[in-house]
Amino acid sequence: MGLELTPPTIALRDLTLGYDRHPAVHHLDGEIAPGALLAICGPNGAGKSTLIKSIVGIVNPMGGAVDFGGAREKHGKREKIAYLPQAAQIDLSFPIDVFDMAAMGLWRDIGLFGGLSKLDLQKVREALASVGLNGFERRQIGALSGGQAQRLLFARLMLQDAAVILLDEPFSAIDERTVDDLLGLIARWRGEGRTIVAVLHDFDMVRARFPETLLLAREKIFWGPTEEALSPENLARARKMIEAFDERASACVRAG
Numbered sequence: 001m002g003l004e005l006t007p008p009t010i011a012l013r014d015l016t017l018g019y020d021r022h023p024a025v026h027h028l029d030g031e032i033a034p035g036a037l038l039a040i041c042g043p044n045g046a047g048k049s050t051l052i053k054s055i056v057g058i059v060n061p062m063g064g065a066v067d068f069g070g071a072r073e074k075h076g077k078r079e080k081i082a083y084l085p086q087a088a089q090i091d092l093s094f095p096i097d098v099f100d101m102a103a104m105g106l107w108r109d110i111g112l113f114g115g116l117s118k119l120d121l122q123k124v125r126e127a128l129a130s131v132g133l134n135g136f137e138r139r140q141i142g143a144l145s146g147g148q149a150q151r152l153l154f155a156r157l158m159l160q161d162a163a164v165i166l167l168d169e170p171f172s173a174i175d176e177r178t179v180d181d182l183l184g185l186i187a188r189w190r191g192e193g194r195t196i197v198a199v200l201h202d203f204d205m206v207r208a209r210f211p212e213t214l215l216l217a218r219e220k221i222f223w224g225p226t227e228e229a230l231s232p233e234n235l236a237r238a239r240k241m242i243e244a245f246d247e248r249a250s251a252c253v254r255a256g
């Protein structure tokens, strides 16, 4: 599948994010270059999901901005961002089969009530085949294993044909073979010039596959080459930073 739009530079400018006026991410600056393959790492509660959601536009900044350099509106269309939330936030219990679920990746192009053309049907079949789900087209999604469900979600992402793809812990509770297959897809997307940002906890995988890493612990600990980002010193600083926040949190609870 060719890339219709070149990815924008995504600039985070003094970005502060939070919930109910409690900041979760502080004063973050940095740029995600077009075609970047960026891992976001950090302890639990570091603000990784919150950051991803702010790039998608689900969480609004308390301060600063996520700046697409005016490129979010191009050719009369909103720049497409594909987003895969954490598995726990995805409801796979509704009655729909694998084929129709994957085809939902095309809805921006065909509209909610548009029919699928022959070419669309072909695209869906190809996407399912490329994640190893041929033969599963008419299976209800609730009857898939965790790994098969994740393959399906990757097929749907692929059909969105977005210039920017954001993945929040895409490999938790997924077996090694599925992870390898899905990492292969990510490499293919990168080869097509897409920007890919993934929240990941497996440092070995990040070192092997992701050239650039943002190590986050409520604020930027390091953003740059992965080997440096994940140095023992930076990881220790990230842990300390989160512990400091936890202490403050429990002090507030006691005070309340």
Ligand SMILES: Nc1ncnc2c1ncn2[C@@H]1O[C@H](COP(=O)(O)OP(=O)(O)OP(=O)(O)O)[C@@H](O)[C@H]1O
Residues within 6 Å of the ligand: 019, 020, 024, 042, 043, 044, 045, 046, 047, 048, 049, 050, 051
């Ligand atoms: N909807 C929400 N309402 C209030 N607070 C929230 C909400 N979502 C997240 N938070 C808080 O914001 C902080 C950052 O959470 P976030 O989920 O971004 O961290 P994370 O780095 O993705 O963590 P994990 O690795 O555990 O998924 C945490 O203190 C969390 O409790």
